Amino acid sequence: MTSGTAEEFTSHRPRLFGLAYRLLGSAEEAEDAVHDAYLRWSGVDRAAIEHPGAWLAKVVTNLCVNRLTSARARREQYVGPWLPEPVFTRDGALGPMESAEQRDAVSTALLLLLERLTPTERAVYVLREAFGYTHRDIAGVLDLSEANCRQTYRRAVQRVATPEARFAPAVQRRQELVDSFVRAAREGDLAGLEKLLAEDVTWWSDGGGKVTAARRPLVGRDTVMRFLAGVLPRFPDGSALMGAEVNGAPAVVAHVGDLLVAVASFELRDAAVVQVRVVMNPEKLIFAGRQFTASSPTA
Secondary structure, eight states: OOHHHHHHHHHHHHHHHHHHHHHHSOHHHHHHHHHHHHHHHHHSOGGGOSOHHHHHHHHHHHHHHHHHHHHHHHHHTOSSOOOOOOOBOTTSTTSOOOSHHHHHTTOHHHHHHHTTSOHHHHHHHHHHHTTOOOHHHHHHHHTOOHHHHHHHHHHHHHHHOOSSOOOOOOHHHHHHHHHHHHHHHHHTOHHHHHHHEEEEEEEEEEOTTTSOOOSSOEESHHHHHHHHHHHGGGOOTTEEEEEEEETTEEEEEEEETTEEEEEEEEEEETTEEEEEEEEOOGGGGHHHHHHHHHHSTTO
């Protein structure tokens, strides 16, 4: 492969990674899919490719659709709750995060809703919603009829819809709530934490059987508070909490030095936390861990 061809692929790589991550909910698997696309790109007759960006997007999409088929079986056997891999987004890893729509498109809440879809439904939904593809373009990517794509998209939208609209507070208010959570947790202020939680809050822990974590969701403020009362005093020596932007939203990061040990994302309703989703599985923190180390002042 010539350096020019490699450079051309590199110019498309951020968009391809963003597409693959939205389709898979896994940064590590997204990187693998992009690498596989690179191998195909390196072996293809470049003269036969009129629009490289569109060709690469088609390759990545179909690689991800195939991966999703096998991923579904693995996730059914997953130990405890399965959550998407977190990605720090302030550095543009998943593209611009300037609008509420852009942030929502990579939110943990939406990525979980996308798990309801079949691989084809997810591909159609992501291409349409996150990348603005027309139904005609999507038909070309997935080798389907345009009518089939329209029907698949309508079905996907219906399956992703929730009984109550996913309205979140303004970004500034969300940041204030997360900052308050970090401050109260650092100080062991259980009363302060309790004030931030909705009565029907649910706490999810994804340890994947690799670390100690609750294997069922904890439901209700009283249950969550009993859990926190037991966890906070046992925080490892040298560990620290800090706020960060993860998947387009304010989040809490736990680390020991440069080692990332947990990432907590929040879903808010009005002025209270209704969902806390904590990723602790070390395998799911590999990509975010590299981002965290790279951004560390000591890196």
